[in-house]
Amino acid sequence: MGTLSVDHLVGIKDLSEQDIDLIFQTADNFKSVLNRPIKKVPSLRDITIANLFFENSTRTRLSFELAEKRLSADVVNFSAASSSVKKGETLIDTVNNILAMKVDMVVMRHPNPGAAKFLAENVNSQIVNAGDGAHEHPTQALLDSFSIREKLGTVKGKKVVIVGDISHSRVALSNIFCLQKLGAEVMVCGPATLIPKYIKDLNVRVEHDLRKALEWCDVANMLRIQLERMDVNYFPSLREYTMLYGLNKDLLDSLSKKIVVMHPGPINRGVEISSAVADGKQAIILDQVENGVAIRMAVIYLLAQKNKRQE
Amino acid sequence: MGEKILFDHKELDLSLNRLCWQLIENHCGFENTVLIGMQPRGYFLAQRIQERLLELTSVKEISLGSLDITFFRDDFRRRDEPVVANQTDINFLVEGKNVIFIDDVLYTGRSIRAGMDAINSFGRPQQIELLVLIDRRFSRELPIEPNYVGKTVDAIDTEKVLVEWSNTNNKNDLVRLIRE
Numbered sequence: 316m317g318t319l320s321v322d323h324l325v326g327i328k329d330l331s332e333q334d335i336d337l338i339f340q341t342a343d344n345f346k347s348v349l350n351r352p353i354k355k356v357p358s359l360r361d362i363t364i365a366n367l368f369f370e371n372s373t374r375t376r377l378s379f380e381l382a383e384k385r386l387s388a389d390v391v392n393f394s395a396a397s398s399s400v401k402k403g404e405t406l407i408d409t410v411n412n413i414l415a416m417k418v419d420m421v422v423m424r425h426p427n428p429g430a431a432k433f434l435a436e437n438v439n440s441q442i443v444n445a446g447d448g449a450h451e452h453p454t455q456a457l458l459d460s461f462s463i464r465e466k467l468g469t470v471k472g473k474k475v476v477i478v479g480d481i482s483h484s485r486v487a488l489s490n491i492f493c494l495q496k497l498g499a500e501v502m503v504c505g506p507a508t509l510i511p512k513y514i515k516d517l518n519v520r521v522e523h524d525l526r527k528a529l530e531w532c533d534v535a536n537m538l539r540i541q542l543e544r545m546d547v548n549y550f551p552s553l554r555e556y557t558m559l560y561g562l563n564k565d566l567l568d569s570l571s572k573k574i575v576v577m578h579p580g581p582i583n584r585g586v587e588i589s590s591a592v593a594d595g596k597q598a599i600i601l602d603q604v605e606n607g608v609a610i611r612m613a614v615i616y617l618l619a620q621k622n623k624r625q626e
Numbered sequence: 627m628g629e630k631i632l633f634d635h636k637e638l639d640l641s642l643n644r645l646c647w648q649l650i651e652n653h654c655g656f657e658n659t660v661l662i663g664m665q666p667r668g669y670f671l672a673q674r675i676q677e678r679l680l681e682l683t684s685v686k687e688i689s690l691g692s693l694d695i696t697f698f699r700d701d702f703r704r705r706d707e708p709v710v711a712n713q714t715d716i717n718f719l720v721e722g723k724n725v726i727f728i729d730d731v732l733y734t735g736r737s738i739r740a741g742m743d744a745i746n747s748f749g750r751p752q753q754i755e756l757l758v759l760i761d762r763r764f765s766r767e768l769p770i771e772p773n774y775v776g777k778t779v780d781a782i783d784t785e786k787v788l789v790e791w792s793n794t795n796n797k798n799d800l801v802r803l804i805r806e
């Protein structure tokens with residue numbers, strides 16, 4: 316206890332339940348740090364972290380950067396749009412060049428699934444996966460479960476439905492692993508074209524009727540429709556998707572119990588979730604964002620602790 | 627492995643009383659003074675001191691908080707054993723206050739240095755004082771000295787001073803010196 320079983324955070328799949336508990340306990344402490352008049356601790360004073368974003372991101376990149384700065388780490392940012400990647404440099408070369416400038420940890424988002432694992436195996440640095448294609452987005456899943464734990468007291472035994480584009484979503488996969496490790500029941504809901512064929516092998520329920528799914532659950536996590544990852548049409552029109560799978564105030568109010576509504580952002584208002592619901596009392600969307608910084612601080616702190624200083 | 631009792635519950639009780647009277651002498655009404663117990667073990671002592679102070683004076687309220695210094699330690703990534711953080715619970719600002727740090731054993735002084743760093747997140751205190759039950763003199767690594775001392779002990783590095791607080795009965799309170 317007191318230390319993670321992994322040296323990199325590539326995916327939730329590699330973590331044990333104890334690892335997740337440790338991350339949550341540490342995040343509790345960092346959350347209290349974030350509510351102090353001075354929101355900073357000096358722990359990572361001698362650590363340099365590179366944030367490599369080969370894919371667009373606002374929230375996750377800001378959240379990681381804030382987490383790193385709150386821990387007093389030095390931060391360098393890199394985005395693929397303005398880099399030599401465009402000139403044909405390989406991923407390993409790019410990262411090794413950055414590491415040659417004495418960087419201790421790399422936070423990476425990449426459009427290709429498996430990029431974080433590939434890097435963890437091939438370069439001499441600690442890797443934190445900030446999303447790799449449609450594979451995993453571990454810190455998002457951790458902050459989602461942390462937010463459920465905060466709101467409902469525990470994750471164990473809770474029923475969580477993930478609604479929307481499951482096929483293209485790394486958030487969905489990481490969430491399924493994380494929630495199941497913590498003892499929650501998971502259901503996915505969406506049009507048949509957006510639900511992977513073999514998802515049942517992961518021991519999740521599948522439901523195509525949104526109302527039935529919402530009646531079943533304690534928490535609904537509404538995913539964004541990822542138009543940028545869709546090469547063919549998976550549903551006739553956005554309007555039809557919204558009619559069948561959009562969560563609006565009337566539907567939410569007509570349920571027999573009050574459920575918690577989550578969204579990993581960015582929100583397509585009026586598509587998967589209506590403004591009234593997103594800004595309503597049952598939504599914890601902004602709590603998720605706040606918890607994101609504490610969770611990322613915990614992950615980075617616990618990983619850095621494993622990287623003993625070379626004298 | 628040998629062991630020696632440094633304080634039994636009677637001596638401990640006497641020392642606590644003396645420490646409290648010394649605090650009262652310097653801080654009388656405790657209007658502008660707050661107690662901060664250093665997590666994890668100093669907080670037990672701080673709770674005892676707060677209770678005792680309320681008994682000994684006519685003061686109605688004395689602020690008490692707990693401070694965890696884990697994220698302010700200077701040996702992060704240098705230790706073999708990871709340290710698990712404890713809760714910090716300070717629901718008041720220390721800006722302009724007289725802060726009394728309370729810890730059970732003062733050894734190298736490094737925890738107190740980290741504590742001085744950590745407390746700044748809650749404001750700039752007017753003054754910080756240090757109260758310890760046991761002062762292991764001659765083992766200091768930083769220029770830090772206590773203002774109030776229960777007992778001064780000469781112990782070598784291989785020895786460990788352990789303060790045991792019982793939850794229910796003060797008669798089981800004990801300070802032991804363990805030789806490894």
